Amino acid sequence: MKKIILTFLLFVGALFVFTNQVFAYETFSTKIDDKANLFTPEQKTQLEEKIKEVEETSKSAIAIVTITENDRGSSRTYADYYILDNLGKDKNATILLIDMERRKIIIDASGDMIDILSDGRKKNIIDKISPLLTNQNYYSGAQIFLDDTEQYVKDGVEKGHFRIDEETGEITRTKVKTPVSITIFGSIIASLTATFGAIFTTRSRYKVKKVPYKYDWQNNYKLKLNTSNDSLINTFITTRIIHRDDSNNFTGGGSSGVGSTTHSTGGGTFSSGEGSF
Template identity: 40%
Template sequence: MKKLLVFLAVLLGSLSLVGSSVFAAENLVEDNAGLFTAEQQDQLNTKAAEISETIKGQILIVTNDDNTEDPRDFADNYLRDKVGNDQNGAVLLLDMNQRQIYLSTSGNMIDYLTDRRIDEILDDVETYMGSAAYFEAADAYLSKTAAFVEDGVPGGHYRVDEETGKITRYKTITALEAVIAAAAALVASLAFFLITKSRYQLKSGVYKYPYQENADLQLTKKENRLVHSFVTTRRIPRNNNSGGGFGGSGGSTTHSSGGGTFGGGGRGF
């Protein structure tokens, strides 16, 4: 019995160490510029981890004070290294060397954070960064992102490629629409059943339908041939001053980088 208790104690201790290692490895805030205290970094990391669990991806923050790369390229590459191409995630870059903010999105975060929503986030972040309130800037990014994820993808959402102008639309179904559709389907099915039953209800053993005499089957051959197909695109001018560039309440401007598709926007402070 004593040996069993010792074994269980060792096992629990090992699991605790593993759990601590996993938690420590889940570092979603990389503060290379030293903008946050240790306590602030823990708070931001915890908040980012909660959103990451919801989106099944990673919500990240990275700061630096020596970057000379284009902020968008840096943010896209950083996000790709963390989650992979076209996987769920977003990263807020606070570039202290170039005094630039950039928010890069990938996967489902392109749809959650539309151009207009990114502009709203950047408005808050820019205000705080301008007054050197760095923790408040990062916290505002996380709070706004969490709220937008909670709100869901806007109705009538679409993506537009900044290079080709190609628009891809997404149909989202709200909870209310799903309930109404299910109720309508149930009522229609029940009505069809009752009407059919009332019209064709037969008494067993009294009548048999002469299906062999009344059956009639005719087969015809029909061919459809595609002659021409057309794809229409339009070029959307790129806006380098803010947000995603295309605007609109439900649109997300996207661009290609390193084999992946990214959304996002940025500005100076």
Template identity: 40%
Template structure:
């Protein structure tokens, strides 16, 4: 009896015990002590606006004790915060290894293409070399917000760094959607009126002249396969046309897909 009561008690405790979730990860994790309390609050407010737009989370983490590769650290940190292949990005300021790294996941892989990440890193690098750490974090958030507002660039694609596989994405702009709807409506109306005018009966009872209009012809045809030949040749793989600028290089880590890029300072 006591054993059953004890097991029931453990069950109640386990159900009521608070469980850590992805949302428990702080937006700004300033282990290195680069920001003031007011600066952290300002960065969190700026990040919250971006979170609503991407339906995910943008994060900032600083460290002096990381012993992993910055890319691995950033990917793992982002995965722990949002989950595999969920929307988000993180800026890592690794003060021990003097490295800046941005990791992206979900739709942020598409918003922050390789060229856009390079542009963000340019701004962050300039501030980091001047020890303007708060401005560096602000640059990451503000420029990310600008690119999200601009949307996924036309002709965007992802390329897997290991396999070279290219996945293209077709993105319809608002103007393209409106034009498509208008054209579809016009074509539907034209088809409707043409059909009505063609089959509309003016008066009387219509009889179709089936004797004059009908015919029948019976033929017999037999095909016999006697032999077949298959010719194969290797087609060399070439980069896709227009692959110079709108792509995101991705890699796999811990069961998830990530984009990103980094720079030493």
């Protein structure tokens, strides 16, 4: 019996280690990089707290960046390199860049967030933010970015989602799967722990020599599993478009639908949405 309990405890420990590794993520050291001084200290504090919540939900790095000077060229390139310089290539990350010099809004995504924030979703956020920034209501704009990003993460990857490379026209279609959530692991562990605890307690209390106790598994073992609606990417199937549509009216929605237009910067892959104010 002791060997069984020891084996079970080792299994639980290994499962927790595996889970922590799978769901580990990096974050930006500065979550509100306000070079343009658009936010008050109190607003920065509130936005940072909200970012932490969104990061925990999305398991990705989130930052809001404001600038008055851009030495990287385009606003999009600045956003790409901001992620690259702070996190590295293809990390799970999303930033909102407010470029005061060019009056541009950029929502830039890398890693798994490319699939969460499709072109249509990025456009929806920017359409809400743009008039607020025009009226110098930067704080409300930042709040909408965080609230909507969090909601899209909870909604999961859209059905029929795909990536399309803006240079080659290559499409990567994603086969979306609704997997068993991490909550199931918790349910399994809790149920098995309760079961082993019942066995151990009963054996200790009613132990009789030469009469081994047999636990009635069929009548006493219960395991309740809860599934999550989180949509994660399971497989990728890649095809190639022969004739590229430069208007970005791609099949399935393109830049206004469930697709994510991608580009490469510094060896990393990104998907960005852009607006003006």
